[in-house]
Amino acid sequence: MxxxxxxxxxxxxxxxxxxxxxxxxxxxxxxxxxxxxxxxxxxxxxxxxxxxxxxxxxxxxxxxxxxxxxxxxxxxxxxxxxxxxxxxxxxxxxxxxxxxxxxxxxxxxxxxxxxxxxxxxxxxxxxxxxxxGKRRQEADTARRLEHLTQREREVLDLIIAGKLNKQIADVLGISIKTVEVHRARVMEKMGAHSLAELVQHVVTVEPAAPTR
Structure with a gap:
């Protein structure tokens, strides 16, 4: 056997x-x-x-x-x-x-x-x-999303929408440097090692993430 x-x-x-x-x-x-x-x-x-x-x-x-x-x-x-x-x-x-x-x-x-x-x-x-494994990953991503600040969430939504740092800065009325800081924190909190990994995790949990 x-x-x-x-x-x-x-x-x-x-x-x-x-x-x-x-x-x-x-x-x-x-x-x-x-x-x-x-x-x-x-x-x-x-x-x-x-x-x-x-x-x-x-x-x-x-x-x-x-x-x-x-x-x-x-x-x-x-x-x-x-x-x-x-x-x-x-x-x-x-x-x-x-x-x-x-x-x-x-x-x-x-x-x-x-x-x-x-x-x-x-x-x-x-x-x-x-x-x-997929359900565990989705639960982990949902839990991590809950720990983002409102501003980090706004930056994340714009990243998912494909906006560049300069565009995000313009939309939110903040400096590019501040966007970079928020972006780094988002990556860290979400446990993502690349932009592709970040997007993949989030759209699996929230396929219709809001865009601006």
Whole structure:
């Protein structure tokens, strides 16, 4: 079996009422080095769900009681960020395609090869890591923006709008030297090492930053 592609805090959550398939998946994934938690119903997973969960969810489309699709929709309402891989039977493909359009990561038809499931899991874990990293960066940028003074914020908005120091000085009625001081403080407070990095961070958080 291949090595795990998971970060230490990531886990694979399996929700399937088919005990044989569930046990087979647990064995296969654990043999590949993954941490796995299995549930025999959507209701059981929902009872255990926490927004601190990291990793991905392998979910059967059809189950007694709450279906996989209903669980997926409920998790969406709860703003769950776990990528979801649906397990489908032949007749369930249209439902799985509909789920993809609603944000599911992928689906796999039964019977499937271990290598195909492992490939999808690795892709989802990479996607989830990147998504969490992006959210952390956005939260950090938002926090840093809150620590700017009003004048620093005005200078930042004009930098984002592409204004040169002289233009910023003219708009704000201050000297170019003062603009340079504010600009340096903005770069320091925002933790940016270049103008491109500064712009990239801010427009990610505030795509419609005000311009002058």
């Amino acid at each position: 291949s090595e795990s592609h998971a970060a230490p805090d990531q886990q694979i959550f399996i929700v399937d009422d088919d005990e044989a398939l569930r046990d087979s998946l647990v064995w296969m994934l654990e043999s590949s080095g993954y941490r796995v938690a299995a549930f025999d119903s959507a209701e059981a997973f929902l009872a255990a769900w926490s927004d601190l969960m990291a990793g991905c969810l392998v979910l059967d489309v059809r189950m007694p009681g709450m279906s996989g699709l209903e669980l997926f929709e409920e998790l969406g309402r709860r703003r769950c960020t776990l990528p979801v891989i649906f397990i489908t039977g032949h007749g369930d493909v249209p439902m799985a395609v509909a789920a993809l359009k609603k944000g599911a990561a992928d689906f796999i038809e039964k019977p499937f090869a271990d290598r195909d499931m492992l490939r999808l899991v690795a892709q989802c874990l990479e996607q989830e890591r990147a998504s969490r």
